[in-house]
Amino acid sequence: MTSPSSDYLLDRRRMRRKLGYWRLAAIGAGLLAALIAVSKFSGVESLDKGSPHIARFIVEGMITGDRDTLDLIKELEESKATGVLLAIDSPGGTTTGAEAVYLAFRKLAEKKPVVAVVSNIGASGAYIAALGADRIFVRGNSLVGSIGVLAEVQSLYKGLDMIGVKVDEFKSSPLKNAPNGFEPTSDAARAAIMALIEDNYAWFKGLVKERRGLTDEELAKIADGRVFTGRQAVPLKLADAFGGESEAVLWLEQTKGVAKKLPIRDWKKKSKLDQLGILGIASSALRATGFAQLAAALESVLEPRASLDGVLAIWQGPRGY
Incomplete structure (x- = not known):
């Protein structure tokens, strides 16, 4: 019997290495999926919000007043949050959607103090949402306003x-x-x-x-559809003060009696990816094992862009602004 050639032995070693890599990748993906499943379905997130905290409610992207957002605001009314921080970064959306979100924030403000912080942009429908807060903070270069439809x-x-x-x-x-x-x-x-x-x-x-x-x-000066920087907005009374999250939290503590040094918990509606459970886990596993392009393709199918029909309250800035 002839002994295996050196090329054959090398090929066998390469195959073993490849199989070993894929076994490790599969085990890693399985462990990651298990961890994600435990965090999603064991109630860890809900327990995290079951003690006094400041709720960071994220308002971003197109505002449509969808049921998931309104339900989350309603849930926040009955939560253990002692204050609410609206983190706004949105060019607006539909007028009816912005109205629905505004009314929901005003109802929330009857039970808990609400403060808004505009980061990059809070224009049109997003500014309507910000009006639901008891106070509005802006950065010097934030864009706010765009009062028009x-x-x-x-x-x-x-x-x-x-x-x-x-x-x-x-x-x-x-x-x-x-x-x-x-x-x-x-x-x-x-x-x-x-x-x-x-x-x-x-x-x-x-x-x-x-x-x-x-x-x-005063209204006539600001209601012609333009946006204003934060530096312009404060003296025009579109916003109350300069600052970010830390200044907003300090305001809650000093003027609304919110306890100091409370943790800040994110309240954000689940994406379609999160709601699909196992498919969301699959996407996370693909990213963790180096298949980012395949994960992105899956996410693009599961997360279709929102359609904006009807009258809009949205700021459409020049390209490259």
């Missing part, structure tokens, strides 16, 4: 004409589904949309005037 329709009819596509509509009245982008916007449709805009705008201005204690003259 908008509605957008993509005009497609000229492009469709160029390629020979025509959309036939059958509707009960001229203003049904108007404007729609498939035909020129009529004067009547334009007037109807502007009536909606003006009504939302009047409500927004009235809310700012009431919550910030402004005169008509």
Whole structure:
């Protein structure tokens, strides 16, 4: 019998190393998944919030007033939190969504002191949310304001004409589904949309005037849709003071009787990834074992971007700002 060649032996060693690596990776992924599952399903997070603390409620991204957010605010009302810190970093969202979040924060403020801190941006609908707090802190370079509303329709009819596509509509009245982008916007449709805009705008201005204690003259200076830096916002009464989280916590302690040195706990709605349980664990395991691109692909499927329909209260800054 001939002895195995040196090349064969080398190949066998390489194969053993590869198998060993994949076994270790599989064991590591399994352990990580088990740890994540224990933390998610053993109630560790809920126990962490079961003692007095300051709740950090995170307001970021597009504000739509979704049920998960409103339920979380409701849950916060009955929690052991003795004060609430709204951490705001959002350009806004829908006017109805911002209104719902604002009203929920005002109801929360009836039971617990609420303070808002704007980090990068708290504009339009996010500023409406901030108005739900008892006090607003900003950084010098934070962007706040953008008091105004908008509605957008993509005009497609000229492009469709160029390629020979025509959309036939059958509707009960001229203003049904108007404007729609498939035909020129009529004067009547334009007037109807502007009536909606003006009504939302009047409500927004009235809310700012009431919550910030402004005169008509003071309101007129800030209600033209522009954003302001924090340095501009404080003297204009859009915000109360300069500062961040530490200043907001100090304010809660000194003026609202919140105990000193309480831990700060994050209150943030679960993402779709978290809600899917095992798939979320799989994504975390993929990242931990070096498959970040595969994890990102999975997350992109599980976390679709929110759709913003209706009248918007959102700041759309210039590119690169």
